[in-house]
Amino acid sequence: MPTPLIAGNWKMNGSRALAEEFGRAFRDASLPEGVAVALMVPFPCLEAAGRAFEGGPLALGAQTLSQHPSGAFTGEVSGEMLRECGARMVLVGHSERRSLFGEDDAAVLARVQAALDAGLTPVLCLGETLEERDAGRTEAVVLGQLEAVFDGLDAAQRGQLVLAYEPVWAIGTGRTATPEQAQAVHGAIRTCLARYDAGLAAAMQVLYGGSMKADNAAELLVQPDIDGGLVGGASLKIDEFLAICQSAG
Numbered sequence: 355m356p357t358p359l360i361a362g363n364w365k366m367n368g369s370r371a372l373a374e375e376f377g378r379a380f381r382d383a384s385l386p387e388g389v390a391v392a393l394m395v396p397f398p399c400l401e402a403a404g405r406a407f408e409g410g411p412l413a414l415g416a417q418t419l420s421q422h423p424s425g426a427f428t429g430e431v432s433g434e435m436l437r438e439c440g441a442r443m444v445l446v447g448h449s450e451r452r453s454l455f456g457e458d459d460a461a462v463l464a465r466v467q468a469a470l471d472a473g474l475t476p477v478l479c480l481g482e483t484l485e486e487r488d489a490g491r492t493e494a495v496v497l498g499q500l501e502a503v504f505d506g507l508d509a510a511q512r513g514q515l516v517l518a519y520e521p522v523w524a525i526g527t528g529r530t531a532t533p534e535q536a537q538a539v540h541g542a543i544r545t546c547l548a549r550y551d552a553g554l555a556a557a558m559q560v561l562y563g564g565s566m567k568a569d570n571a572a573e574l575l576v577q578p579d580i581d582g583g584l585v586g587g588a589s590l591k592i593d594e595f596l597a598i599c600q601s602a603g
């Protein structure tokens with residue numbers, strides 16, 4: 355069984371002061387044994403968050419990175435820069451990056467490779483839109499996004515990723531997937547992974563994201579192929595995020 359991981363994605367929210375509050379609260383909190391927790395914060399919060407999380411359970415992550423290691427790419431941030439700020443993981447292929455910033459499968463693969471080159475754990479996000487679900491294309495879309503990246507990596511690289519299934523229609527809508535809907539896609543992801551390597555399929559953390567809250571986390575996290583959560587809005591409230599982490603034990 356993979357270690358459960360609850361990761362928060364603040365998106366373009368939060369502040370350095372909030373990161374400091376989270377650091378303090380989580381250092382004093384009692385978390386279930388064996389549950390890993392992380393927060394993906396905006397770039398300007400990284401250093402303060404890194405200091406605030408030291409000595410506590412929270413791992414630090416970023417929300418995107420450049421596909422390039424350095425150079426004339428005004429406004430971009432490299433994986434090495436994120437590591438220097440204390441980040442250990444980074445989201446790649448979040449649906450908001452795909453839909454709002456035009457990141458296609460090739461761009462997602464390039465960023466996964468850049469993250470691995472910088473020694474960061476890429477958290478690769480996958481998910482279908484409502485139109486794709488209604489057209490019966492959920493598995494084709496999600497597994498297509500997965501294969502577009504995994505076919506471009508070698509076996510050792512594949513083993514370093516974390517996956518997150520986030521149905522686009524459940525993100526920020528309050529309309530979470532039912533545990534059965536989520537488990538069905540997670541099961542399909544696991545089966546797809548097994549085609550690469552059975553050990554990889556058994557060990558890979560596959561998180562669910564999309565309107566996960568304290569009051570629906572437990573029923574999702576108890577599903578056999580759901581190994582944790584990627585939490586947006588509810589990761590900005592200490593008590594709510596802590597409650598989700600506690601329900602992963």
Ligand code: 13P
Pocket residue numbers: 363448520524525526527528563564565566584585586587588
């Ligand atoms: P919400 O939890 O706000 O629906 O966001 C999910 C998400 O996109 C996390 O990456």
